[in-house]
Amino acid sequence: AQSVTQLDSQVPVFEEAPVELRCNYSSSVSVYLFWYVQYPNQGLQLLLKYLSGSTLVKGINGFEAEFNKSQTSFHLRKPSVHISDTAEYFCAVKRNTDKLIFGTGTRLQVFP
Amino acid sequence: DAGVTQSPTHLIKTRGQQVTLRCSPKSGHDTVSWYQQALGQGPQFIFQYYEEEERQRGNFPDRFSGHQFPNYSSELNVNALLLGDSALYLCASTLAPLPVTQYFGPGTRLTVL
Secondary structure, X not given: XXXXXXXXXXXXXXXXXXXXXXXXXXXXXXOEEEEEEEOOOOOEEEEEEXXXXXXXXXXXXXXXXXXXXXXXXXXXXXXOOOHHHOEEEEEEEEOOOXXXXXXXXXXXXXXX | OOOOEEEOOEEEEOOOOOXXXXXXXXXXXXXXXXXXXXXXXXXXXXXXXXXXXXXXXXXXOOOEEEEEOXXXXXXXXXXXXXXXXOEEEEEEEEOOOOOOOOEEOOOEEEEEO
């Protein structure tokens, strides 16, 4: 069975600083990896995904993530955050046609 | 290009009642999944519908049931509501036969009193 661990429940950061949100997964088979963002009182928006190929994946809003198979990680990064990036971020994993399995989320709080 | 839509936006029910939530998938998509997101938690998979049949089911009791219509829209029904059913219910759609990426709707916030 697959599982996802988001190591930080909250990450406070000042505006224009870099940020990394950590995600580790466990699976005995190859999986697809995703990051979703959830703004207050809204649904989930896809930020980026890793399906295959290059391990560095670029997404929307200047975010990127790197797939590391040996460390079973898929950390999300942004070189310079904005106030508008304040939101809940979810890492998720799935096999081919299976359901998405989500982590518990990381609350990114950007301060001016 | 219409995204995933859900109705209603908010709903308040009392314990023991029944509720129906609705979802229209993204244009061109034929597979619908439902997730429950309790406050402060990540979404949990309820079930997935494809070709009007339940294809996968998560660890939810039989009080949770669903339906998919020929136009691919879907309903989630919950009977005998409990306080613990209060949550944001999310619908996601994708396209078979390789439904890798799921696109989510805005959700329905259900409050059970």
